[in-house]
Amino acid sequence: MTEFTGPEILLVRGDITRQKADAIVNAANSSLLGGGGVDGAVHRAGGPEILAACRDLRASHHGKGLPTGQAVATTAGRLDARWVIHTVGPVYRDPGGDPELLASCYRESLRVADGLGARTVAFPAISTGVYRWPMDDAARIAVGTVRNTPTAVEEVRFVLFDDRAYEAFSRQFG
Template sequence: MRIESVQGDITTQGVDAIVNAANSSLLGGGGVDGAIHAAAGPELLDACRELRRTTLPDGLPVGDAVATPGFRLPARWVLHTVGPNRHRGQTDPVLLASCFARPLELAVELGASSVAFPAVSAGVYGWALDDVARIAVGTVHAWQSSTDPEGGVELVRFVLFSSAALDAFRTELG
């Protein structure tokens, strides 16, 4: 598996799946979540409402992930995950690591070979960029070594909005 980091807009990535740093309601929000909903079109909100009506009436739990089609995005799939919010006392790094492992598991189930991630929880949820980068890169490496020996996911791309985030991820990637 190739792991890389770039600065850019996750909604324009030519990958099989992009990861949405969603809130538990799955009904859109600000930051990455708002940008993905805007770029995917109203069909994404309809799909998320259907998930809430059927399989996730209480919302998506922190650290878990669920897939929807990408609709108007270049990516075929959106893998929604809910990061832990430090401002609400959600400081367990295991929860944050799950936000990188669960979407990879879903990617394999869907047959996606390329996945783009944002810096989940590094924005309004208050996690330090360096911590997010360390946990994200470490989780992807560990997942690759133990979970995906067959090579189902060929590319993981961290798509970062700021140069500071890009620097943090590049440091972790060596």
Template sequence: METVLIEGDITAQQVDAVVNAANSSLLGGGGVDGAIHRAGGPAILEECRALRASRYPDGLPTGQAVATTGGHLPARWVVHTVGPVFSPREDRSVLLRDCYANSLRIADGLGAARVAFPLISAGIYGWPVEDAVAQALAALHAATPTYVSEARLVLFGADTYATAVRVAAG
């Protein structure tokens, strides 16, 4: 699987699946979550409500992933995952890497060949960008999917992209 860094808007990616950095309610929110729900339209929210009513009455647990339609997005599917809130007192990096691994597992099960990821937990959840990139790349490089041939890490803004390129270069 090839891992590619891209500066851009995740909602515009021409891929099979986009990963949503969702909150546990699955009902939309701010940042990437809000952008995906706005761009994808009401079909995503409708499926998320159905998931809450059936499989996840208490919300999607941190580190887990679940798929819905992509609605009006160029992507066929949205894979929702809940990242951990950063804590300087508790190492939650395993949960962050689980977001990437479980999202890839779900995308692979759907037969998705190209998957676009945001930088999970690096926004409102406060994860330092440099470490968020390192965790994302470690999880993506460790994965062994059968269908996914390209994992895009879509970075919002020139500064975040430059940090990602620097971290990837080692």
């Protein structure tokens, strides 16, 4: 029996739309039709091909939108990737949020990546923007979930937009 060791995990301070990877994960809204934050940036940088693919998904399997914690893939359009994996993170509300739904975003994205044959995947800090998930808790959930999810993905890159996010994720390795 082979012991599960998980993918190599890297932290990058930067813009996820500028990453070269097999798959880039989009912190999407449930409509799949673009929005603000990471979602808007991915749609703007990737171009109209991503929106067209998302509209096709809405017209077929996801007419009511993508449920929180689930993931689905489309073309990456003009991004330096083969695919965009869209996942819908949970909104953090007082007195809290469901950490299992946030963990599911990472597990389901890795499952979709495995189905595509992706070996490198770039993740943002899902739900930490307008969905207000506390950064330290989000980092703990993200890194712990990736470490403990069996996958054929060889490299997971957390692409963190600012120093605060980078530092929170860095603390998960110290």
